[in-house]
Amino acid sequence: MTTPTPREVGLDRRTIVTVAILAAVTVVLIVLSVGTGDYPMTPADVVRTLAGNGTKAQYLVVTGRLPRVLVAVLVGAALALAGAVFQTLTRNPLGSPDIIGFTTGSATGGIAMILLVGSTPSVVALGALGGGLLTTVVIMALCAPHGLSSSRVVLLGVAVSAVLAGVNSYLLVKASKENAARATVWLVGDLAGRDWHYLVPLAVALAILVPAVLVNGRALRMLEMGDEIATGVGVAVGRVRVLLLVLAVALVAAATAAAGPVPFIALIAPQVARRLTRLPGPNLVASVFVGAALVVAADYLGQRVLSSSLLPVGVVAATLGGVYLVFLLLVGRRRGA
Numbered sequence: 001m002t003t004p005t006p007r008e009v010g011l012d013r014r015t016i017v018t019v020a021i022l023a024a025v026t027v028v029l030i031v032l033s034v035g036t037g038d039y040p041m042t043p044a045d046v047v048r049t050l051a052g053n054g055t056k057a058q059y060l061v062v063t064g065r066l067p068r069v070l071v072a073v074l075v076g077a078a079l080a081l082a083g084a085v086f087q088t089l090t091r092n093p094l095g096s097p098d099i100i101g102f103t104t105g106s107a108t109g110g111i112a113m114i115l116l117v118g119s120t121p122s123v124v125a126l127g128a129l130g131g132g133l134l135t136t137v138v139i140m141a142l143c144a145p146h147g148l149s150s151s152r153v154v155l156l157g158v159a160v161s162a163v164l165a166g167v168n169s170y171l172l173v174k175a176s177k178e179n180a181a182r183a184t185v186w187l188v189g190d191l192a193g194r195d196w197h198y199l200v201p202l203a204v205a206l207a208i209l210v211p212a213v214l215v216n217g218r219a220l221r222m223l224e225m226g227d228e229i230a231t232g233v234g235v236a237v238g239r240v241r242v243l244l245l246v247l248a249v250a251l252v253a254a255a256t257a258a259a260g261p262v263p264f265i266a267l268i269a270p271q272v273a274r275r276l277t278r279l280p281g282p283n284l285v286a287s288v289f290v291g292a293a294l295v296v297a298a299d300y301l302g303q304r305v306l307s308s309s310l311l312p313v314g315v316v317a318a319t320l321g322g323v324y325l326v327f328l329l330l331v332g333r334r335r336g337a
Helices: 014-035 043-050 056-090 104-116 122-143 150-174 177-187 196-215 215-225 227-232 235-257 265-277 285-303 313-335
Strands: none
Touching: 014 043, 014 056, 014 265, 014 285, 043 056, 056 215, 056 235, 056 265, 056 285, 104 122, 104 150, 104 177, 104 235, 122 196, 122 235, 122 285, 150 177, 150 265, 196 215, 196 235, 196 285, 215 227, 215 235, 227 235, 265 285, 265 313, 285 313
């Protein structure tokens, strides 16, 4: 596999500027999030403490809150990158893992492990990965007679997602009250209590998965143009498609294991990235930074919107996703689409 050029992974001049701005916005949101809580800190205090010049109390507060924010960054990056891969492979803007069943499959595996084994990060991660991969096998088997066309994958994925949602409800009904409560909180998508035990495995997983996807950036872009063109330029279509599907499912599973199924990020981040960069293709790098910024922003808003209670990141992300979909409908109506 040849090394992709900067443009093939979506890195022209406009994209570099966009990524730099998104990175700066994400850093600002990280500082604001770390300073939010029962012991509020000003952004200057947070920056000073991160630089090693804070008081002992400030250091304890920052080190206690920092893993949660970093988990938010990595979860957003993983979901956005997976969404970019799925939407490119299906050549459909609705080909998002939370629409076509892969996120639901990961959630099913995670719920099963929480109810049957326990709720430790490693156990939930294994369950989420197994559930996501099994869902992939089922959908690919159902598509096998006619190939992985965009409409077929989306329709079958929606059907499989509906079935798995019923399975999830059945598991929760049959579980004890304590286990059902733990699984329900996880199922909403929440970052509360995320510490280094969640951050380290997620960081290790992304350190392996993200470069593997980026290395296949050129092949992914060729696949978006069609199987015949991809084959003509030397892409092993079947092998690369399966590899990218597995990598994308693993990204979804890693993010789901760390924070629960956070909706809409995988759907909207690649589309926002494409609008910002004005480039065709997967826009992998820009999507990663859009997803990271969105999840950190959703978590920050969840802590600030209501003074009486905290909103889980999944609730805020769903709200942002709904607003974005309404925006797309209004824009499409104006253009006559």
